[in-house]
Amino acid sequence: MNYQTLKLVSFSPTGTTEAILNAIAQGFNPGDLITIDITRPKQRSQPLLLATDDILLIGVPVYMGRVPEVIGPWLKTLHATNTPTICVVVYGNRVYDDALLELRDIIIGNGCLPIAAGAFIGEHSFSSSETPIAADRPNPSDLALAESFGRKIKDKLLTHPNPDRNCLISPPGQIPYRGETTLWDVDFIAVSPACNNCQRCSSICPTAAINPQDSRQIDHKKCITCCACIKKCPTQARSIKPGPVHDAANRLHTNFKAPKQPELFY
Ligand SMILES: Cc1cc2nc3c(=O)[nH]c(=O)nc-3n(C[C@H](O)[C@H](O)[C@H](O)COP(=O)(O)O)c2cc1C
Incomplete structure (x- = not known):
């Protein structure tokens, strides 16, 4: 298959997921790049139909160990026919639990073929100057790794131009997925x-x-x-x-100081 277009789909309220996806896309260096940013509600009103010669690069932040529930309805509108797909989750240096497995399973259900996946680290949403949590992430070395990941995926597609279910990646995780989909209802x-x-x-x-x-x-x-x-x-x-979000920020700042490293599957 002669793949023409990389479709980059990102949900990224604070921009760390977007930064990682852009670095992967840069390394992949596609003929055509189409960016579909589903962060704002209006952008989630359009369904996505993937062509057979598309490649999908999709990334989301980890919320409570899960794929953010807010994009669930949009994900159901995504339709593909064996589209090679790169799945990415970005988390705030705590854990990503089963979020990468969950994202992989969702997009398999949409007709995609996940051939590569990565869990990267981004500054935690609750990080502040008083309680920094992975404040410098993604750092230049994360971005360089993401770029080289993009190059390796391109090489994989050149070696296996017609990927099938034998090429599916198996990120770690368990079913039922751990974590929580219900977020806090809090005045913070x-x-x-x-x-x-x-x-x-x-x-x-x-x-x-x-x-x-x-x-x-x-x-x-x-x-x-x-x-x-x-x-x-x-x-x-x-x-x-x-309040509770402030307390959580304090706990994360204290308990998750040791920098975690990205994990790649391809
Ligand atoms: C509601 C919520 C839940 C989160 N849960 C987790 C988590 O379970 N583990 C973790 O390491 N980071 C967690 N984070 C942090 C984000 O995954 C992290 O900051 C990510 O880089 C944000 O991506 P973005 O910059 O694309 O918005 C959470 C953030 C929010 C807002």
Whole structure:
């Protein structure tokens, strides 16, 4: 098969998953690259049909050891016919549990052939300057590894131009999947007087949980605690207030200092 196009699908509220996927795509160096960013709700309204000469590169962050539930409905719209696929999860230096296995299983159900997979490390969503958690990740060495991973996958496809089920990768994990799909319903964001209601936060929120007219108003039922609004605020007006998310950030900062290394399967 003469593969024409790499379709890069990313859900990446704080940008670490996106950075890893871009590095893999750079190493793969496809003829054509089409980026499909499903981070914002509007972007998840379009289904994805893959052609037989496409390659899919899909990446998500790990939430509570799982694939984020918020993208579940969109994933069901993805249809492929034996499309070679690279699955990636990015986690905040705690654990990825069975998330990579779960992502692999979901996309096999959609007709994809997962021929490679990777678990990479990104700065934890709850990381801050007071409680940094994997704050420098992905670092240059993570990105160099991701790029060389892309090159190796291309070589694998040149050696096996017509992959079949014998090429499927088996990432670690168990069924039933561990972890949690239900996220916290919590009022955890403090907004300081530095907020000038510029609407940046509401425009990037992956679940449209922030009122564009008044960014202090957050729908906690919709919020997935991704912290994109905190990290991307141009005036640093948003922070994690004392409470369960703050406590979790403290625990993660204390207990997961030792840097974990990416794991690759191909
Ligand atoms: C609700 C939630 C749950 C998370 N659960 C985990 C986890 O189980 N293990 C882990 O190591 N990191 C966890 N993280 C951290 C993210 O996986 C990590 O920060 C990732 O790099 C974020 O990706 P992004 O930059 O593409 O948004 C969690 C983050 C959030 C917001």
